[in-house]
Amino acid sequence: xxxxxVISITNTYLSMSVDVxxxxxxxxxxxxxxxxxxxxxxLFLVITPHAKGHSLPxxxxxxxxxxxxxxxxxxxxxxxxxGGLPTTYALYYSKESSDIVHECxxxxxxxxxxxxxxxxxxxxxxxxxxTVVATNRLGSTFSDPVxxxxxxxxxxxxxxxxxxxxxxxxxxxxxxxxxxxxxxxDTRSGWITLIYELRIQVDGQNEWETHLAGQQKxxxxxxxxxxxxxxxxxRCKPDHGFWSEWSTASYIRFPDYFHREKSAWIIIAVVCxxxxxxxxxxxxxxxxxxxxxxxxxxxxxxxKGFDQHLLKKGKSEDIFSALVVSDFSRMSSSSNSExxxxxxxxxxxxxxxxxxxxxxSKSHSGDDSFKLESSASDNDSGRGSCDSRTLLMEKxxxxxxxxxxxxxxxGEAQVDAVGGTWPPVFTSQSEQPRRCLSxxxxxxxxxxxxxxxxxxxxxxxxxxxxxxxWSVEYVGTRMVAEDDVAVSRGCSQPAPFQERDxxxxxxxxxxxxxxxxxxxxxxxxxxxETRTSQKSTICTQDATLTSGYVDTAAIxxxxxx
Amino acid sequence: xxxxxxxxxxxxxxLLSVASAPICAYGQTGCPLPTLADLFDRVMQQSSRMHGIxxxxxxxxxxxLFPSKNMLGKWKCHTHDILTPGNKQNAQNxxxxxxxxxxxxxxxxxxxxxxxxxxxxxxxxxxxxxRDFSHSSSNKALEMSDVMQELRDGVLKMAEKMKLQGAFSNxxxxxxxxxxxxxxxxxxxxxxxxxxxxxxDLLYCxxxxxxxxxxxxxxLQCSTLPGLEC
Numbered sequence: 001x002x003x004x005x006v007i008s009i010t011n012t013y014l015s016m017s018v019d020v021x022x023x024x025x026x027x028x029x030x031x032x033x034x035x036x037x038x039x040x041x042x043l044f045l046v047i048t049p050h051a052k053g054h055s056l057p058x059x060x061x062x063x064x065x066x067x068x069x070x071x072x073x074x075x076x077x078x079x080x081x082x083g084g085l086p087t088t089y090a091l092y093y094s095k096e097s098s099d100i101v102h103e104c105x106x107x108x109x110x111x112x113x114x115x116x117x118x119x120x121x122x123x124x125x126x127x128x129x130x131t132v133v134a135t136n137r138l139g140s141t142f143s144d145p146v147x148x149x150x151x152x153x154x155x156x157x158x159x160x161x162x163x164x165x166x167x168x169x170x171x172x173x174x175x176x177x178x179x180x181x182x183x184x185x186d187t188r189s190g191w192i193t194l195i196y197e198l199r200i201q202v203d204g205q206n207e208w209e210t211h212l213a214g215q216q217k218x219x220x221x222x223x224x225x226x227x228x229x230x231x232x233x234x235r236c237k238p239d240h241g242f243w244s245e246w247s248t249a250s251y252i253r254f255p256d257y258f259h260r261e262k263s264a265w266i267i268i269a270v271v272c273x274x275x276x277x278x279x280x281x282x283x284x285x286x287x288x289x290x291x292x293x294x295x296x297x298x299x300x301x302x303x304k305g306f307d308q309h310l311l312k313k314g315k316s317e318d319i320f321s322a323l324v325v326s327d328f329s330r331m332s333s334s335s336n337s338e339x340x341x342x343x344x345x346x347x348x349x350x351x352x353x354x355x356x357x358x359x360x361s362k363s364h365s366g367d368d369s370f371k372l373e374s375s376a377s378d379n380d381s382g383r384g385s386c387d388s389r390t391l392l393m394e395k396x397x398x399x400x401x402x403x404x405x406x407x408x409x410x411g412e413a414q415v416d417a418v419g420g421t422w423p424p425v426f427t428s429q430s431e432q433p434r435r436c437l438s439x440x441x442x443x444x445x446x447x448x449x450x451x452x453x454x455x456x457x458x459x460x461x462x463x464x465x466x467x468x469x470w471s472v473e474y475v476g477t478r479m480v481a482e483d484d485v486a487v488s489r490g491c492s493q494p495a496p497f498q499e500r501d502x503x504x505x506x507x508x509x510x511x512x513x514x515x516x517x518x519x520x521x522x523x524x525x526x527x528x529e530t531r532t533s534q535k536s537t538i539c540t541q542d543a544t545l546t547s548g549y550v551d552t553a554a555i556x557x558x559x560x561x
Numbered sequence: 562x563x564x565x566x567x568x569x570x571x572x573x574x575x576l577l578s579v580a581s582a583p584i585c586a587y588g589q590t591g592c593p594l595p596t597l598a599d600l601f602d603r604v605m606q607q608s609s610r611m612h613g614i615x616x617x618x619x620x621x622x623x624x625x626l627f628p629s630k631n632m633l634g635k636w637k638c639h640t641h642d643i644l645t646p647g648n649k650q651n652a653q654n655x656x657x658x659x660x661x662x663x664x665x666x667x668x669x670x671x672x673x674x675x676x677x678x679x680x681x682x683x684x685x686x687x688x689x690x691x692r693d694f695s696h697s698s699s700n701k702a703l704e705m706s707d708v709m710q711e712l713r714d715g716v717l718k719m720a721e722k723m724k725l726q727g728a729f730s731n732x733x734x735x736x737x738x739x740x741x742x743x744x745x746x747x748x749x750x751x752x753x754x755x756x757x758x759x760x761x762d763l764l765y766c767x768x769x770x771x772x773x774x775x776x777x778x779x780x781l782q783c784s785t786l787p788g789l790e791c
Contacts, residue, residue, distance in 0.1 A: 190783030
């Protein structure tokens with residue numbers, strides 16, 4: 001109506017304007033004018049109807065259809081252009097292999113431009129052919145049909161009740177994430193099967209760590225840093241379908257377990273230090289020097305009463321007096337306890353001649369002569385006296401014939417102790433009358449040797465007869481019966497036939513007497529008589545044969561001036 | 562001589578070992594039989610596998626053909642006459658025995674069509690040498706056929722065990738699906754000349770039926786053995 005009015009008015013205007021602009025009514029001017037006007041009118045016509053909206057509605061499009069639990073589903077569409085007229089939308093569907101067309105029963109539950117299919121209208125494993133129709137006054141427009149099988153359009157709601165907890169695994173904490181399936185999805189009956197996925201990130205950072213949890217509703221995460229704030233989300237998906245949205249995030253702060261770790265190390269360090277200290281203390285207490293403990297020194301020569309300085313001075317008298325000290329007994333008895341390396345005793349042995357004498361005197365039994373039991377000679381004794389580095393030692397080479405050997409020259413003594421050489425302690429024969437342990441002439445035929453024996457440390461020992469630990473040093477002593485002088489004899493090269501008896505000196509008596517331990521030989525009789533020229537000796541048999549020696553009461557007088 | 566004696570000893574040992582540990586043939590006594598839960602697990606795995614293969618087959622065809630093709634349209638699957646529960650309500654109302662029967666019928670209905678499909682695909686492959694998908698599809702069809710057969714046997718065993726354990730309320734013997742009805746199932750999909758389109762429809766139906774089977778088995782499992790799994 002309006003349109004026709006406009007046309008008539010325009011026509012009138014056109015004719016009027018032609019008359020105005022082309023006064024001469026030339027046909028050209030009139031035609032041109034008409035054309036221009038018509039063109040303008042046409043343009044006008046074209047533009048204006050759009051503002052007015054009289055057309056068919058635009059084509060709607062079905063955007064998606066989704067089912068949250070495989071029991072109901074909803075379809076949404078996008079309306080097309082509005083034809084300028086009020087448009088209504090309708091959804092029609094038909095089921096597979098059925099020609100009946102149904103219309104959507106519920107347009108409102110799911111919101112605008114949607115259609116909700118309730119349980120009664122929903123069939124699974126059935127093809128739905130769905131179409132949306134937009135209708136206005138002018139007509140309708142159909143959308144493209146869409147085929148939907150509800151079994152394959154399932155998109156569940158996100159999982160619910162997401163819970164986080166810190167659990168303990170032998171001192172190491174870990175995170176346990178637990179959740180429940182969405183309320184509507186029926187997993188209990190097996191109608192729907194869901195698989196889950198969770199993701200975790202440190203709060204603030206943008207990196208997610210995702211874990212696929214399968215069908216379980218529980219998941220443990222071990223690889224978390226102590227002290228961090230974490231947020232966790234979880235989602236689910238049916239075996240053939242779409243992933244749900246991520247659930248709302250849950251936050252948790254992982255505890256600081258570094259302290260426990262640290263304290264364990266501290267404890268270990270303390271214990272180790274304590275052990276170390278105790279060990280060092282122990283070592284220190286037992287050995288005054290570790291070196292001494294680990295590498296015990298080789299014992300050096302130790303003869304009690306020996307004074308190096310005196311030797312150096314050269315006064316043999318003093319030396320001897322120092323050596324043969326009155327408290328020898330004390331020293332000898334206590335020597336073992338004091339210093340196990342030092343043992344002092346005097347070995348006395350008697351030669352064959354002397355033995356014969358002794359035998360004779362024994363038969364006489366009343367003699368004051370000094371007697372000694374003959375015993376098997378000790379191989380060790382006397383032999384090496386030539387070679388040993390001992391105090392009061394004479395160089396070998398002396399013949400064994402003592403008879404009338406006064407003029408014997410004792411010679412130099414070989415003294416070669418550790419740390420120094422000893423001056424010769426043997427003097428010439430002329431100095432015989434003095435008391436001497438050495439250097440005295442053996443006036444008698446029978447000679448008795450008193451040997452002092454001490455254990456010495458010989459650094460480089462060529463000593464043959466010494467036992468494993470000790471080496472024996474001999475002091476050759478010659479006893480002159482008549483003179484009551486104990487002489488020492490240097491080189492004792494006993495004749496091979498000679499037998500020697502040795503007596504160990506147990507102690508020295510108060511008036512310079514020697515208490516001997518007599519050795520018991522296998523063949524010899526037990527009785528023994530040892531007598532000095534001065535005193536009689538009583539030989540007693542000691543039951544304790546600790547070292548094969550019989551404790552004798554033999555007392556040898558020490559020659560004194 | 563030594564060799565002979567050694568051989569004798571070996572043989573004796575072998576015989577003894579064989580005698581002591583009998584090889585478990587189906588149904589022999591003395592062999593440890595799987596539990597119902599184990600059977601269910603195996604069956605579920607198998608059905609998943611089956612569904613996977615069918616999905617692959619169909620997607621391959623879809624990829625090859627234009628994607629906007631309407632599914633089936635007016636057509637039906639050849640198993641349309643098997644009444645299957647179409648929603649949760651029906652599925653929960655049905656008995657376990659009936660459900661098992663439905664499963665077996667579905668599985669039985671596909672035996673022949675699958676073998677024929679495989680043959681048809683092989684023919685296609687022979688015709689069109691350059692078609693890669695056809696060859697792999699043909700193999701998949703064969704695999705599908707085997708898997709389905711195995712699944713069917715498994716479900717049968719499971720049904721027997723369920724019957725023994727009294728899971729079925731009615732002591733009705735499980736009906737063997739009728740094979741004769743579906744002998745011409747493959748022909749059902751033929752509409753004139755054999756073409757790829759026919760395969761597509763068949764594959765679509767196959768996929769759907771395998772999904773049904775999987776879902777029904779799951780319902781059966783959760784109904785019979787409720788636990789952490791469900």
